[in-house]
Amino acid sequence: MDRRALSVDWPLIHPAITQEGFFQRTSLASVDAVFLDPLSIAHHWTDAVAPNRDGVRRTDPTRDRGLGRTVVAWMRRRREEAADLLQRGGGILVCRLRTHGEPLEIVTTDAPPEQIDRYSWLPSVGLVDRHHQFSFPANSRLLPRHGEDVVFSNSGSPFEEYLRAFADHIVYDAIYQDLLSTPLDRFATVLARNRVGDILAIEVPFDEGRLVLVPPLQGVSPSREASVLLHSLEQAADRPTYAAVPDWLASYALPGEDALVDEVAGLVERRDTLIDKVAEVESRLAEKTRFKRILYTRGRFSFVPAIADSFRALGFDVEAESDHLVLTCAEGDGIVVAAATEGVVDLPPYRRLRDTVDRMMTDGDGYYKGILVANASLELDPKRRPNACSDAVLRGCQGQGFCVLTSYQLFKIVSSALSDSKKASLAAHRRTILECNGRFKEKRTT
Numbered sequence: 001m002d003r004r005a006l007s008v009d010w011p012l013i014h015p016a017i018t019q020e021g022f023f024q025r026t027s028l029a030s031v032d033a034v035f036l037d038p039l040s041i042a043h044h045w046t047d048a049v050a051p052n053r054d055g056v057r058r059t060d061p062t063r064d065r066g067l068g069r070t071v072v073a074w075m076r077r078r079r080e081e082a083a084d085l086l087q088r089g090g091g092i093l094v095c096r097l098r099t100h101g102e103p104l105e106i107v108t109t110d111a112p113p114e115q116i117d118r119y120s121w122l123p124s125v126g127l128v129d130r131h132h133q134f135s136f137p138a139n140s141r142l143l144p145r146h147g148e149d150v151v152f153s154n155s156g157s158p159f160e161e162y163l164r165a166f167a168d169h170i171v172y173d174a175i176y177q178d179l180l181s182t183p184l185d186r187f188a189t190v191l192a193r194n195r196v197g198d199i200l201a202i203e204v205p206f207d208e209g210r211l212v213l214v215p216p217l218q219g220v221s222p223s224r225e226a227s228v229l230l231h232s233l234e235q236a237a238d239r240p241t242y243a244a245v246p247d248w249l250a251s252y253a254l255p256g257e258d259a260l261v262d263e264v265a266g267l268v269e270r271r272d273t274l275i276d277k278v279a280e281v282e283s284r285l286a287e288k289t290r291f292k293r294i295l296y297t298r299g300r301f302s303f304v305p306a307i308a309d310s311f312r313a314l315g316f317d318v319e320a321e322s323d324h325l326v327l328t329c330a331e332g333d334g335i336v337v338a339a340a341t342e343g344v345v346d347l348p349p350y351r352r353l354r355d356t357v358d359r360m361m362t363d364g365d366g367y368y369k370g371i372l373v374a375n376a377s378l379e380l381d382p383k384r385r386p387n388a389c390s391d392a393v394l395r396g397c398q399g400q401g402f403c404v405l406t407s408y409q410l411f412k413i414v415s416s417a418l419s420d421s422k423k424a425s426l427a428a429h430r431r432t433i434l435e436c437n438g439r440f441k442e443k444r445t446t
Helices: 067-088 158-165 222-237 247-251 257-288 290-295 303-313 347-362 391-400 407-419 423-434
Strands: 005-008 017-020 033-036 057-059 092-096 104-106 114-116 125-128 133-136 140-147 172-178 189-193 199-206 209-214 317-320 325-329 332-340 369-375 403-406
Touching: 005 222, 067 092, 067 104, 067 114, 067 199, 067 209, 092 222, 125 199, 158 189, 158 199, 158 209, 158 222, 257 290, 290 303, 290 369, 290 407, 303 317, 303 325, 303 332, 303 407, 332 347, 332 423, 347 369, 347 391, 369 391, 369 407, 369 423, 391 403, 403 407, 403 423, 407 423
Parallel strands: 005 017, 005 033, 033 092, 057 104, 092 209, 332 369, 369 403
Antiparallel strands: 104 114, 125 133, 140 172, 172 199, 189 199, 199 209, 317 325, 325 332
């Protein structure tokens, strides 16, 4: 069955979807499904009303040439249309989850000011069970939080499958929060959370209809997204509406039900054991492969710690300073400056290394071997990378007696040390680095 869909300020390209703006004519209740992105709604007043000294955009309907009354009327109209779509029409409204945005305060003489934001058009629903009450959107808050960490809930909802299809493109800007900490699973379906448990996507029942809040996507073709959304819409329309299981239902058991319940419980226990085992092995794998980060990362929070781990694997004691690493061992001490770049490592890292070594010497801390670890041309396979350092850097390090070591060479040294972790072997690797002057040259095996 073909279903009529309306896209409101959400670019979706498909013959079955009509495109319109929030402040255009088509009623939300005149179609079977609405896809709405509220991001641009607030432009209607932020472009026309400047913030007051207190930072609030405020307008007086008696002086603003009808702006305030127009915005209020449109919000009321869209709220009624959305309620009719969901509660009377049994339709589906998919809305992107954003923050409330900048509100507009409507000043009135005989009542408290009314605040309008980009979600003021949402209809209300109240659901109650024996112990809890769910009031939407009265007790809901959309708080700003940005990230890409998405954990799906395995809800079985077709709109969770829509999100899974674009899992690598989800970049959320807001989270859903219930002010009363209502157990939402009793009233709605949570589709996705972030790694700390904040809700990123949720499906709220409105009688026969459903409101679905989903995070935005980035870098997705409008036609591809439209196709997946329409497929989810068709599947959702054929599913029964959401209903929380009452507490007393367990007392009405059917023949054979208990055996299936026990089987499910056993499978869940086995699944949880496997999940724990997978997490344990993944942790060991991450620990084992952490040295690989020196081949492709950059920066003080990824590349430098990986370099420190690599030297620790060779038996050095490593102390991390703000812009360098201090190495100590029985064979000698060293200062390491790590530099990673898309191009070629030039003079600034070398000068930082030279100044640090000189400062240690003049401060009376003794002699430290200068070691420059370079990671250049990161987009290329390490085996195919050209010279990591400029000629000036190589000349400077040669003259100062510094060791110039690429991250790939350090990786191979660490790999060799891990395969033969005897103390004598580790000491030989440390001496090779500390005795190197200029470009590091690997020993050839015959």
